Amino acid sequence: MSRLGEVLERGDELIITGEAPVIDGGTLADYEAKLAELAPWCDAMNATDNTAAHAHASNVAMAIAMQRLGVEPILQVVCRDKNRIAQQADIMGAALHGVENVCCLTGDDVTAGDESEARRVFDLDGPQLIRVASSLREGRYLSGRSVGTPPPLVIGAVENPGAQPFDYRAQRAAKKIMAGARFLQLQICYHPERLEAFVSALHAGGWTERCAILPSVVAVKGAGPLRFMDSSVPGISVPAGVISRVADAAEPAEEAYALFREQCEHALSLPGVRGLHLTDFRKDGSMARLCTDLGIKPRSEREQHAHHRVVAV
């Protein structure tokens, strides 16, 4: 089973996942350098699937590259670009290379990217894809045809606690958990009260015992990226007050870090939250700074501690 799967199974340890930078050309060595800041803190990192509908090196190739560099990948699979046959082929193909973590998403529309004229697919939707991945793990393709040796997939999904209809989002998350999701990476949310309501509904329903909730937090350097997310990233809204807090600060970069840290602390304080999904747009040592500030140990130390504990018991 994947390392992420083992941490999930142990039940109570902190989980940190990270968004791996996309690949647009270059070599494995170049990529290793790009992963270096965030990777040591993460249990696993997302091998993204054409993020925001922009073409990049494919999810499967990226996951294999990460695997070779000693970073555990989470194969992200979206429904926008491929039909059910190709999606199953990607999951099985990556599993051949030892990629066992899969995160199933509906995906941004083609209009979010730089090739809006492309045909959108959406043969399956996110919840259906989770179910199909579960069925591969159980030993059969969607057609019913048997998978010789089923891959021990660790299946996850995403949900957006900050998008309408707010009261329904936790039920939709529960639907994904029932379909087989064991971890949920939440969309970045600049409305703490929405995140709180979402997590507390899941916690009250007992869903957080079956599924690790990982709110996403992104580290940015100033107000520019906040404005960009607000205007251009589907499903993310950043309140004007949050933007001006950073924009009007004496040191915007420092204020942006303070905001990032606060968001991480707030998310981790919510009962039912298992960890964080981190994205780093600062690339200035902020990941190490955050983890030091919050007392989060590097992944290798967390793992050693867990093994030590298991042996001790």
Next chain:
Amino acid sequence: MGLVSALEHVVKKPVWDCRMCGQCVLHDTGMTCPMTCPKTLRNGPCGGVREDGHCEVKPEMRCVWVKAEERSRTLPLMPQDWRDHFNNLRPPVDNRLKGTSSWQNLVSGRDKVTPAGWTPEPAEAEQAEA
């Protein structure tokens, strides 16, 4: 297109903007056609819904699923189990049925045929509430 599917189209197109997927789930989705969602999602709203409740793809249109969710709670005269089915996991679309009559497919049971590897939800799913 057969006589029945033509009749179905005439009735359902003006009222629900029916796309003739041939496997109608209107009763489970607040009498709101999920095939009018630009992503043709059958299982609820994507994460791209705008702050004003409008569609990520068509900003001028209210999100089909925001509408569906609201209607599944508020539409009068709807049987309770139609409301309860809103959060069910609906199977992938059978693309072979496009253009056929969902009325005929309902009567024949054809619209309930799913791929052999599609497992039904566990029983607890029916009652699930977050």
